[in-house]
Amino acid sequence: LSALPDDATGLLAAYGLMPRGALRFDPGEEAPIGPGGKPARAVVLVGHAGSSFWPHFRQWRETRPQLGDPLDAWSREVISAVACTLGAAAVFPFDRPYLPFQQWAMRAEGLKPSPLGMLIHPRYGLWHAWRGALLFTDEISIEEVRNPIHPCDDCVAKPCLSTCPVNAISGEGFAVAACRSYLESSVSSHADSTARTGPDCMGAGCAARNSCPVGAQYRYGAEQIRFHMRAFAG
Numbered sequence: 001l002s003a004l005p006d007d008a009t010g011l012l013a014a015y016g017l018m019p020r021g022a023l024r025f026d027p028g029e030e031a032p033i034g035p036g037g038k039p040a041r042a043v044v045l046v047g048h049a050g051s052s053f054w055p056h057f058r059q060w061r062e063t064r065p066q067l068g069d070p071l072d073a074w075s076r077e078v079i080s081a082v083a084c085t086l087g088a089a090a091v092f093p094f095d096r097p098y099l100p101f102q103q104w105a106m107r108a109e110g111l112k113p114s115p116l117g118m119l120i121h122p123r124y125g126l127w128h129a130w131r132g133a134l135l136f137t138d139e140i141s142i143e144e145v146r147n148p149i150h151p152c153d154d155c156v157a158k159p160c161l162s163t164c165p166v167n168a169i170s171g172e173g174f175a176v177a178a179c180r181s182y183l184e185s186s187v188s189s190h191a192d193s194t195a196r197t198g199p200d201c202m203g204a205g206c207a208a209r210n211s212c213p214v215g216a217q218y219r220y221g222a223e224q225i226r227f228h229m230r231a232f233a234g
């Protein structure tokens with residue numbers, strides 16, 4: 001048995017990150033390449049809940065030149081360092097070809113999708129994401145996944161389905177183009193705030209996501225919300 005996940009927890013906590021479940025690849029399953037160039041046997045997902053990583057990232061960013069996506073650069077730097085200490089290989093959700101982070105998360109933590117497309121967590125709601133993952137070729141200790149509550153099953157009002165001003169969220173996939181054009185028009189009308197009708201998604205975050213009552217105490221801070229919305233709007 002290797003040293004994980006206890007060691008990983010402390011190392012990641014130094015950056016406001018945490019292990020977000022783990023899984024063993026099934027025999028015959030196409031596994032990504034792990035340390036030493038061999039197919040990985042297990043993966044530990046790395047992520048955050050709420051704004052836990054934001055102060056660490058914010059401080060790091062002040063000392064670095066702004067090249068490319070700074071959050072991706074930070075994630076690569078800090079998770080690669082942790083991987084190196086643990087003898088793991090680091091992989092990232094933003095690297096192509098995209099690795100199936102959401103499928104891994106469904107297996108590792110038993111999460112299910114919300115009508116927004118994002119996976120919802122019973123405690124953190126929609127306010128969590130993954131910044132990377134650690135691949136291992138050794139045997140690691142993995143806790144059995146208990147079937148968590150899926151909050152959307154008990155949500156009668158489903159406000160996330162009725163708050164988007166352009167109905168980009170209908171429960172049948174996310175209408176990216178409609179959302180993006182709303183965000184663009186709200187940016188261009190920003191100088192004249194009287195011209196804007198509907199929610200200020202660019203400034204205050206996705207109205208549909210904000211309307212979800214689950215994990216409201218983990219909602220990102222204003223600065224972090226604007227950062228993610230700008231990154232998404234391009």
Ligand code: B12
Pocket residue numbers: 092093094098099100101102103104116117118119120126128129130131173174176179206209228229232
């Ligand atoms: C491409 C991509 C997008 C694209 C298209 C999504 C799509 N149609 O597939 C766009 C640009 C639209 C997008 C948008 C957003 N995304 Co995105 N995206 C990805 C990315 C990089 C790759 C998805 C993929 O193709 N995976 C490869 C396949 C093989 O993996 P998979 O697990 O089988 O794929 C699942 C997803 O594709 C999912 N899916 C299908 N349609 C949609 C639509 C949306 C909006 C989402 C979130 C997922 C989703 O269903 C698949 C089966 O489970 C993933 C990271 C990753 N590597 O998975 C993040 C990811 C899915 N995105 C994420 C997020 C947070 C967002 C945004 C909220 C960004 C933001 N502003 O903060 C927005 C949503 C905007 C909004 N209004 O809320 C998170 C989701 C976290 C969660 N709790 O589930 C991920 C996991 C990244 C991360 N770092 O954690 N995204």
Ligand code: SF4
Pocket residue numbers: 114115116120151152155157158159160161211212213214
């Ligand atoms: S508002 Fe209700 S249905 Fe929508 S994501 Fe939140 S819990 Fe799920």
Ligand code: SF4
Pocket residue numbers: 163164165166167168169178179180182183201205206207208209
């Ligand atoms: S960001 Fe605004 S326009 Fe886009 S899906 Fe969310 S509520 Fe709709």
